Amino acid sequence: MTPAPPLALTMGEPAGVGPEIIAAAWRALKEGPQPFAVVGDAALMRAQGVPVESIAAPADAARAFARAVPVLDSPLPAPVTPGRPEAANAGAVADWIEQAVNLALAGEVAGLVTAPIAKAPLYAAGFRFPGHTEFIAELTAEAPFAGVRGPVMMLTAKDLRACLVTIHAPLAEVPELVTGERVRRTARVVHEAMKRDFGIARPRLALAALNPHAGESGALGLEEIGVLAPAAAALRGEGVEITDPQPADTLFHDAARAGYDAVLCLYHDQALIPVKTLDFWGGVNATLGLPVVRTSPDHGTGFDIAGQGVARADSLIAAVTLAGEMARARAGQDSFSLRGRRWAGGPDEGAV
Ligand SMILES: NC(=O)c1ccc[n+]([C@@H]2O[C@H](COP(=O)([O-])OP(=O)(O)OC[C@H]3O[C@@H](n4cnc5c(N)ncnc54)[C@H](O)[C@@H]3O)[C@@H](O)[C@H]2O)c1
Ligand SMILES: N[C@H](C(=O)O)[C@H](O)COP(=O)(O)O
16 A cells, blocks of 8 residues: 655644554554654653654655654653643744644645644743644745635534634624624635635535524624625625525534535634534544645643543544545545545544
């Protein structure tokens, strides 16, 4: 089996569940066609009880992948205690992400998968971005990109792709942030990403309303009349197939999901509740509208269970699988899907 081009997998917060779920993901995927090179601390990877091979370049990953975790070694400055993030390591966590992005921009990897980071310790160390999404957007801002530039955060599980119009905004600020321009830009990014990264020739988008019953013709709020419906009409006028704002509670049942390829949700939990309800363990966070493919597990660092050997790798496995599929779609390769492949412990067909 010809291995796919490697992905870069950043280790994330070393005191979180990242190192152990990377080890579990490698055990599940090592016989499969999608190699990855870990960007992180080789000694910490080795401490997870898996064979590790330090490699000089991502091109060496495929050769080693079936027998050892390939690591582009970038050692941490301070020791790691599971569950207790160390400020001295925050710089290395950000550096790993930057290294992986640069490898993707240079074409040395097909995309990147990022193990969870903990925001608060990074903020305390001076990290000035809300999270990976905005950081990677900044790192790729100067790179050429033939399309409407994001970033747009998408959470996906099984057949649901939920794309966020606002991300980590306090709920009280959402109505003011949901402008016609932000809705139009998000929809354009999603429309193009469905074609570029998912091979969907004629994307069908749904738009969630903000207010109960989509505002009840204005009786329960005016955002649908004044902002959302006009934005949807303008988008349809430029060839983006998108619904008028729909009552959010009617958008996520089985039959509704069959009616669209992606749904625009106006705030964080409007997207993440249905995604994590549909498949808490197999959801994936993907960043759309950037020059690089990037996915991440839908969960965080799990400090309360880190190092206990109970963290599940389902979401990371799904993130690696999806990144490989998006990279192949983006590269215009055959629409071969990893989902059709089964290997020891890997995701079953349709698991995400
Ligand atoms: N992909 C990412 O980088 C990412 C995603 C979400 C949250 N975060 C960050 O992670 C930190 C902690 O976030 P949180 O506490 O809100 O959420 P969390 O996902 O870390 O933990 C929530 C609950 O889920 C459990 N859990 C998490 N991952 C698990 C796994 N793989 N297997 C089994 N159980 C698991 C935890 O034990 C905890 O009980 C925050 O700083 C947050 O911003 C990062
Ligand atoms: N997507 C996660 C969530 O919102 O629950 C998390 O915050 C990760 O965000 P980044 O991928 O931007 O780090």
